[in-house]
Amino acid sequence: MNVNESQKVAALLKRHGLQEVSSQEEADLILINTCSVREKPEKKAFSFLGRIKSPGKVVGVMGCVAQQYGGEMLKKDRRIDFVIGTQALHRVPEILSHFLQDHQRIAFTEFVSDKESLSIFREPLATPGVSAYVSVMQxxxxxxxxCIVPFVRGRERSRPSVEILEEIKALTSHGTREIILLGQNVNRYGLDRKNDLTFASLLRKINTHKGVRRLRFVTxxxxxxxxxIIHLFGELDTLCESIHLPFQSGSTRILKLMGRGYTREEYLDKIEKLRKIRPEIAISADVIVGFPGETERDFEDTLSLIERVRFDTLFSFRYTPRPMTRAAAFPSQIPEDEKLRRLRTLQTLQSKITYAKNQDQVGKIKDVLVEKPSRYPEGFMMGRAKDNRIVHFKASPTLAGQEVKVRIKQAFQNSLLGEMEEGHVH
Ligand code: SF4
Known part of the structure; x- marks a missing residue:
């Protein structure tokens, strides 16, 4: 989401005459987009700020950390010239221009109207790629x-479907072939809008769009x-065989304390349904270890859920208390070294699963959407299979945007290496 918002703000600034440069040294303006979902990215933002050599440069901070601290940031760090909250990204050019005129440092973190806060997404991307994000809601x-998200990003607000479809039309006319819909909880798209599409009908509509070859959504x-929605995985030809479905804990007791609104069994039931409809579907998820009160038994429930589901990819995190959230004040916070032990145990288990599942791909022929030159030696391109696995293979850069068939020769921890099958470009 932050990547998409940074792209939108960059496009907006470009339209206002600014030029992107390739290094910090060359820049007149440094604008930092921040994330406060965990403690680590928040610390990263502050340490990045600390390393900026700013004489003569304008420094702005936007995003969730900006929203969280507001004017405090200006007091804390003299280098910061302006702070822009999550709902005012469309105002970056205006705030920048005020600052350049009167040199008054400013923090703008008010929540604005839904229409205004979503207006940044109308900004067309400057250089859309083969695969592009499209935010459907905030x-x-x-x-x-x-979770700090509802506090720093506000309540659910869906974009009008007309705007989303227009954005997709513009992207595909510039060569984009894969659309990844974004939202904190995309399944609730449209519920806050009268007489507009639901998420299922939005997916159906995008599926009929001629230029869209692939469709994904997160989260x-x-x-x-x-x-x-589960049934759509068996109906829509553009809907790729991958889903990100965070479970956060394998213990129903902890899920209740987290306020997640489902049990371990209900989660497993959804996985079963998805696999029944689309057996080859790749499943990725997020999980938190060391939530307050998590016992060894709860942690073992998480491990057993991982063993049962065998996720293709898993993003695992140690719990860190976030300001404003209820869990930060819960008793029985888990000591850091214990959280780390659990995280390492879990990651060791998942690494083996990910590697084994990647090895299972060797010998298969996969449909790969060619994206861009890969980090492999010259002459290699990278693309994604429908299950979202990254595939590297020898190909001409002119194939970017095409779907090709690639036979998998080797599998690594995070990617696959293959050879393009002759005569199978479409
Ligand atoms: S669903 Fe829960 S974890 Fe996800 S953004 Fe909303 S509050 Fe945060």
Whole structure:
């Protein structure tokens, strides 16, 4: 989401006459987009700020950390010239121009109207790629007890479907072939809008768009992922065989403390349904270890869920208390060294699963959407298979945007290496 918002702000600034440069030294303006979902990215933002050599440069901070600290940031760090909250990204050029005129440092973190806060997404991307993000909504209503998002991003606000479809039309006319819809909880798209599409009908509509070859969405909340969407994995030809479905804990007791709104069994039931409809579907998820009160038994439930589901990819994190959240005040916070031990145990287990599942791909022929030159020696391109696996293979850069068949020869921890099958470009 932050990547998409940074792209939008960059496009907006370009339209206002600014030029992108390739290094910090060359820049007159440094604008830092920040994330406060965990403690680590927040610390990263502050340490990046600390390393900026700023004489003569304008420094702005935007995003969730900006929203969280507001004017405090200006007091804390003299280098910062302006702070822009999550709902005012469309105002960056205006705030910048005021600062350049009167040199008054400013923090703008007010929540504005839905229409205004979503207006940044109308900005066309400056250089859309083969694969592009399209935000369909902002904010979240769920208030999971560990999560700062609803506080810093506000409540759910869906974009009008007309705008989303227009954006997709513009992207595909510039060569984009894969659309990744974005939202904190995409399944709730449209519920805040009268007489507009639901998420399922939006997916159906995008599926009929001629230029769209592939469609994905992120993130789904297990409690909001209903049967209608699950069935679409068996109906829509553009909908790729991958889903990100965070489970956060394998213990129903901890899920309740997290306020997640589903049990371990309900989560497993959704996975079973998805695999029944689309057996080859790749499943990725997020999980937190060391939530307050998590016992060894709860942690073992998480490990057993991982063993049962065998995720293709898993993003695992150690719990860190976030300001404003209920869980930060929960008793029985877990000591850091214990959280780390659990995280390492879990990651060792998952690494083996990921590697084994990648090895299972060797010998298969996969449909790969060619994206860009890969980090492999010259002459190699990278693309993604429908299950979202990264594939490197020898190919001409002119094939970017095409779907090709690639036979997998070797598998690594995070990617696959293959050879393009002759005569199978479409
Ligand atoms: S669903 Fe829960 S974890 Fe996800 S953004 Fe909303 S509050 Fe945060």
């Amino acid at each position: 904010g979240c209503n769920r208030f999971c007890t560990y 789904s909340h297990p409690a909001s992922l209903g049967d209608e």
